[in-house]
Amino acid sequence: MKVYAINGSPRKNKNTATLLQKALDGVKEAAKDKKIETEIINLYDLNYTGCKSCFACKRLGGKSYGKCAIKDDIHEVLEKVSQADGLIFGSPIYFGNITGQLLSFLERLLFPYLVYDKNHSTIPPKKMPTAFIYTMNAPEEYMEKGGYLSNFNNFESILGHILTKPLVMYSNNTYQFDDYSKYKADLFSEEEKAEHKKMQFPLDCQRAFELGASLIK
């Protein structure tokens, strides 16, 4: 069995990556008796684009029907994640949405599985459990009132239609810089951010662990 965490952050050891690792730790813990491998895929290490609208994935009788035909760094990654036993997507929020890198990845992963027929049929090779972890500066109230949730719901419903409805968690009010005093960032109170990081982030890590564990159960 194999579960992948897809890191949509350019940073490999900050908020999103940390929570994804905790989620994978939860997967390992829950699957103790089964042989299970986990892996983080750092999207920003890979050179690729979003969908190019070539429609090779929809060409009748074509050799790429139902698959992405573009041969770049994620060609094999798409192949292996489509056979996974679980997928956990993680993204920082940029301008109220998931990162462009993750969006491009989702276009390439999901569009080939969507059939242009009256039933909106889907043809993924496997329907594995999925999860989404979002991290952002915005506190929970702002996320709710600022329209973020409708953006998130959009991807969650596409994912739910094509693969499975994702488990979801948010980590709000994240700590962005190593040292706030070195940056122009007086929008934020460093003291309040540090307190949140100390008190809330460990709880978010625990929630990510539990999300990983429930993905496998």
Ligand SMILES: Cc1cc2nc3c(=O)[nH]c(=O)nc-3n(C[C@H](O)[C@H](O)[C@H](O)COP(=O)(O)O)c2cc1C
């Ligand atoms: C280009 C850019 C745009 C951002 N836009 C938002 C935003 O619209 N809303 C928000 O809450 N945070 C925003 N952030 C903050 C990040 O979402 C937040 O710091 C996140 O937790 C970073 O994740 P990481 O530590 O894994 O890189 C933005 C950060 C960057 C670099």
